[in-house]
Amino acid sequence: MSRVQIKLPDGSQRDFPAGTTALDVARAIGERLARKAVAARVDGELVDIQTPLSKDCGLEIVTLESPEGLEVYRHSTAHLMAHAVKSLFGHEVQVTIGPAIENGFYYDFFSETHKFTPEEFQRIEDKMAELAAADLPISREEMTRDSAIRLFRDMGEAYKVELIQDLPNETVSLYRQGDFVDLCRGPHLPSTGFIKAFKLTSVAGAYWRGDEHKAMLQRIYATSFPDRKELKAYLLRLEEARKRDHRKLGRELDLFSFSEDAGAGLVIWHPKGALLRTVLEDFERREHLKRGYDIVMGPQLLRTDLWKTSGHYENYRENMYFTDVEEQSYGIKPMNCLAHMLIYKSQIRSYRDLPLRFFELGTVHRHEKSGVLHGLTRVRGFTQDDAHILCTPDQLDGEIKGVLQFVRDVMGIFGFEYELEISTRPEKSIGSDQDWERATNALMASLKDTGLPFEINEGDGAFYGPKIDVKLKDALDRRWQCATIQCDFTLPERFDLTFVGRDGEKHRPVMVHRVILGSIERFIGILIEHYAGNFPLWISPVQAVVLNVTDNQATYAEQVFTELRAAGVRVQKDLRNEKLGFKIREAQMEKIPYMLVIGDKEMEQGKVAPRHRSGKMLDPMTPAEFITFMQDECKQYH
Secondary structure, three states: OOEEEEEOOOOOEEEEEOOEEHHHHHHHHOHHHHHHEEEEEEOOEEEEOOOEEOOOEEEEEEEOOOHHHHHHHHHHHHHHHHHHHHHHHHHHOEEOOOOEEOOEEEEEEEOOOOOOOHHHHHHHHHHHHHHHHOOOEOEEEEEEHHHHHHHHHHOOOHHHHHHHHOOOOOEEEEEEEOOEEEEOOOOOOOEHHHOOEEEEEEEEEEEHHHOOOOOEEEEEEEEEEOOHHHHHHHHHHHHHHHHHOHHHHHHHOOOEEOOOOOOOOOOEEOHHHHHHHHHHHHHHHHHHHHOOOEEOOOOOEEEHHHHHHHOHHHHHHHHOEEEEEOOEEEEEOOOOHHHHHHHHHOOOOEHHHOOEEEEEEEEEEOOOOHHHOEOOOEOOEEEEEEEEEEEOHHHHHHHHHHHHHHHHHHHHHHOOEEEEEEEOOOOOOOOOHHHHHHHHHHHHHHHHHHOOOOEEEOOOOEOOEOEEEEEEEOOOOOEEEEEEEEEEOHHHHHOOOOEEOOOOOEEOOEEEEEEEEEEHHHHHHHHHHHHOOOOOOOOOOOOEEEEEOOHHHHHHHHHHHHHHHHOOOOEEEEOOOOOHHHHHHHHHHOOOOEEEEEOHHHHHHOOEEEEEOOOOEOOOEOHHHHHHHHHHHHHHHO
């Protein structure tokens, strides 16, 4: 019998008979590993754990403790859900696709007659539990494309037929479990009995293949974990996330709204929300001026010819809005970089002028499909804290490191931890291979020098250059992409940007595109959920509210309110003829940091009795002392 040499991750090699499965190798290493094994990597390719090994190869056993193992587990649970749905509803429902996603999975179904509701989730979960308990083997098989088309056509699964017809290969893979069969690359768990804990969470609409001109499907979202304790902990976090949902809190705190009369994805800021935003933007201006940025402003419309020069028209126009003015085509800006380059070109630049750092709180508009719009975190009109740094190639490393330090400083203020990714050249891009390599190497070198860990996100860069993406971790350990640092050798070339060097000759600058908070709208949505609406005092739109106990203190309460407002405290008053407890509860519901209670004693002493929204009482103090107290708490941000 022929033998194969298996190289393991620790560098050791083992000899096995040809045809030995990856699971057999895991057993040879140890029963504990074999029990945890759900898939394997053979020469880097993810395969089923029962895959026979027919030649010498490198092998890595994949367990549920790894991200890849959890993805296999969840994708198998998606098949289990589809199996349950088909068992319950038969030909009334067609299956389409069901991938694993972050924190769970979904499956899209088509039905002309049945509409899924959350009330049916328990019934589907019960059927899933029954199929899991049956411990049905999950087996892979391959067949010709034509045979697979006939199989799924006979089953009435038109969407599977369409998928197979679009595949380039002559052979396709299927997975069976009991009487259910699905088109899939795999890998999958060995059997349904591996699946222990799952929960269906929501149902939503989704267009087939993301195309609004195609059929509307029903997408059931769910999650699964290898053990019930993990599932329970996740569901508790999910419930907390629902309580913190910025759309819900935005209404309750009267911060913002959306209106179909105005248009989808367009935010209407109410007084408190606009004030919160203003405080945040003022903070941004101060921080940028400290770091040597110049504040600039560009127009909302620029001629379409300019967008053609930049490459946006060719590579980004499906995300842009266009209009005609006096028979001249204009594009509404989706980004701020073009006007900043025109500012640079407005005069001759010397190497002594560089670096130039142009900062703009620039409002942009992008065409997002209505199905992906989501509160403040996915809108069509938003403002970016956008800056473009133009520098010499020699200055590039220092500028990138300066932005990384800026990100670290600001995220520390808000209490965010974060992770870093480098997103590389996408399929649709402009510029030479040499420029992309220079830009990518510059980003990597800066991160390596600073000792910051990072991952590579292949093919997700901007069309004009690679970027560092900053993923924030919020209070619920969710990731949000906000800050980004993009390195660009291409647009300076396209716009013929130059500077006069020490040698008196013209040279090409490098451009760094960067945001710190990113979209102000998105960042505020994240802040609302991170703080659960309990904003830190320095950015809270209302910092204090003056409350009188009876009408007897109304005149003094008005004086206190006027004094605080004149000192710059963001204060409101509640002098209604209501019980004090009722007014305190309302202020707590509005998440106002301090309630200044005024009774006869406080009025006689010329003081206020501050109460924190947590319920903690402070010692009585004069209005002037309270103003100083507030200023001391906020001064590190000014």
